[in-house]
Amino acid sequence: MIKTWILPAVAALGLTACVSTNTAFPEPLRDDTTYNWRVVDVQATVPRTLTTTDRNGQMPNVDLIWSEEGVGDTHAQIEAIMEDTLAQAATHFQSSIKGNRAVILRTEQTQFHSLTPRARSNIGGIHNVDFILTVVDANTGEILAGPAAIESDVKAYGGAAANASIARGETMRSRIVDRVSVVIASYLGIAGDQTVNNGRVVQLGR
Numbered sequence: 001m002i003k004t005w006i007l008p009a010v011a012a013l014g015l016t017a018c019v020s021t022n023t024a025f026p027e028p029l030r031d032d033t034t035y036n037w038r039v040v041d042v043q044a045t046v047p048r049t050l051t052t053t054d055r056n057g058q059m060p061n062v063d064l065i066w067s068e069e070g071v072g073d074t075h076a077q078i079e080a081i082m083e084d085t086l087a088q089a090a091t092h093f094q095s096s097i098k099g100n101r102a103v104i105l106r107t108e109q110t111q112f113h114s115l116t117p118r119a120r121s122n123i124g125g126i127h128n129v130d131f132i133l134t135v136v137d138a139n140t141g142e143i144l145a146g147p148a149a150i151e152s153d154v155k156a157y158g159g160a161a162a163n164a165s166i167a168r169g170e171t172m173r174s175r176i177v178d179r180v181s182v183v184i185a186s187y188l189g190i191a192g193d194q195t196v197n198n199g200r201v202v203q204l205g206r
Helices: 008-015 074-090 115-120 161-165 172-188
Strands: 017-024 037-045 101-113 125-137 144-154 154-156 199-205
Touching: 037 074, 074 101, 074 172, 101 144, 125 172, 144 172, 154 172
Parallel strands: 037 101, 125 199
Antiparallel strands: 017 144, 017 199, 101 125, 125 144, 125 154
8 A cells, every 4th residue: 555645845855856765676586495495695786887976965866875974985885784684684594493504695885865964954855765676595696686676765754753753762774674675575575473564655755
């Protein structure tokens, strides 16, 4: 079911646009496909061809925006975030089942468009996190799942809501890792009662 929220204040301000916040991935994998898997490595790639900027605009039209960790190698920072995300997703495999097939979870980023400080200070928006996920046999390199295009957008707080989130100990990074890891686990068919479904919500974003 598609849920839609109308945000007239944003239209009045003219600061940004209403766009779709998406959770999208292919048909989830079956239990009998993944039950014997044991994740031994996670690998995230953010191609250097993806564009980024340090400009503190409301919504820069580039592929990568990540400001929470300060000035640095944005591509490398996002790779680290995605590897933490993959590792957290892997914890959804049942610890009581020691799989015999060693696998590697890999992502290749297509977009990671978070908030600039300016956007975070006022209206917030969306963390657009899109990537290709592939699961390979760690010993043979055989592709076991994917490549799967995944969209896992996360609502991004702004203004007072952002300050309240920080007070609760929720950083942009932690919220992205928590949400995107569950989306990955949902595609892998291991999210259990945390499973999320494909869907679209009209909110703020690029």
